[in-house]
Amino acid sequence: MIFGFGMPTRGPVAQPDAIKKVLSFAEDVGFGYVSVADHIVIPSKIDPVYPYSDTGEPPFPADGECLEQLTLMSYMAAITKNMRILSSVMVVPHRNPIHAAKTIATIDVLSNGRVTIGCGAGWMEEEFLAIGTEPFKERGKVTDEYIAIFKELWTSENPTFEGKYNSFSDVKFEPKPVQRPHPPLWIGGESPAAKRRAVRLGDGWFPIGANPNFPLNTAAKYIDGLSSLKQLSAEYNRDPEELDLGFWSNWDHEVKDRKTLQDGKRHIMTGGTQAITDDIGVLSEAGVEIFMFQLAKPTSVEETLESIERFVQSILTKF
Numbered sequence: 001m002i003f004g005f006g007m008p009t010r011g012p013v014a015q016p017d018a019i020k021k022v023l024s025f026a027e028d029v030g031f032g033y034v035s036v037a038d039h040i041v042i043p044s045k046i047d048p049v050y051p052y053s054d055t056g057e058p059p060f061p062a063d064g065e066c067l068e069q070l071t072l073m074s075y076m077a078a079i080t081k082n083m084r085i086l087s088s089v090m091v092v093p094h095r096n097p098i099h100a101a102k103t104i105a106t107i108d109v110l111s112n113g114r115v116t117i118g119c120g121a122g123w124m125e126e127e128f129l130a131i132g133t134e135p136f137k138e139r140g141k142v143t144d145e146y147i148a149i150f151k152e153l154w155t156s157e158n159p160t161f162e163g164k165y166n167s168f169s170d171v172k173f174e175p176k177p178v179q180r181p182h183p184p185l186w187i188g189g190e191s192p193a194a195k196r197r198a199v200r201l202g203d204g205w206f207p208i209g210a211n212p213n214f215p216l217n218t219a220a221k222y223i224d225g226l227s228s229l230k231q232l233s234a235e236y237n238r239d240p241e242e243l244d245l246g247f248w249s250n251w252d253h254e255v256k257d258r259k260t261l262q263d264g265k266r267h268i269m270t271g272g273t274q275a276i277t278d279d280i281g282v283l284s285e286a287g288v289e290i291f292m293f294q295l296a297k298p299t300s301v302e303e304t305l306e307s308i309e310r311f312v313q314s315i316l317t318k319f
Contacts, residue, residue: 002290005294006036009065011298013298021301027083031083033085037089038090042127046058046124051213090119097145108177120187121140144201147185148201154173185204186204187205190214204246206247209268212262256270295307
């Protein structure tokens with residue numbers, strides 16, 4: 001069982017010295033993962049379709065500040081020793097796949113093999129348009145093809161690929177990632193399509209419990225979601241035991257009275273120390289190995305350190 005947390009990409013905690021201070025402390029007290037979110041530009045006007053809030057409103061500041069994900073991961077890798085660096089998640093269609101594969105391989109080499117790539121198809125059409133990606137409505141197919149390209153470049157001595165969105169041959173791609181066959185690819189998402197992608201192309205399934213359209217916001221609902229993942233595994237002739245299982249609690253776990261929108265039950269990973277400990281125990285018995293929590297307080301380094309310390313004392317020490 002490994003615990004981790006997400007680092008902000010904006011604000012006082014996303015400054016060089018602050019990042020060093022927080023990550024040094026987190027490593028010292030036993031965290032094994034740190035994650036980084038992914039946005040390149042924040043459009044001024046966004047339709048309220050954010051999938052992880054009840055209202056659909058995205059949690060962005062007015063100024064649109066956000067550090068670039070892979071660059072920040074490289075910096076984090078340089079100032080840590082043992083923590084794994086997780087993209088949570090990388091919006092796969094946002095970047096040219098050959099360039100992204102090279103960047104990830106480089107970070108894996110420089111970190112001595114500590115990169116895990118959480119992969120997602122994205123949700124914000126306005127950002128796709130601003131970047132100039134392949135069509136937003138084709139993002140699922142684009143994601144699948146780009147993941148296949150990553151694997152080809154990372155594992156083949158003479159990479160060759162013929163696809164709808166990208167093709168190449170007669171190229172050398174070195175150095176390969178340190179991790180073999182390649183850095184783990186965890187598929188984010190809770191929808192049936194995301195689960196199929198995890199089974200077909202992924203090394204792990206990494207959902208968030210707060211999606212009101214596909215809720216995993218109680219332990220029982222997560223178990224049901226995992227059951228459907230295993231059913232899909234059988235359909236695709238994939239051993240579900242091959243998949244890493246992680247769970248991302250991207251809400252304030254210290255809120256004690258949060259209820260699920262659908263049935264008013266206690267929201268998973270809330271309700272106090274004992275309730276959260278019980279939830280972790282249930283998910284762990286189901287096979288979940290990596291638990292990510294939202295511990296950083298974006299407006300203050302000191303508040304972030306205090307939040308991490310409280311989590312250590314109340315939760316982490318029990319495991």
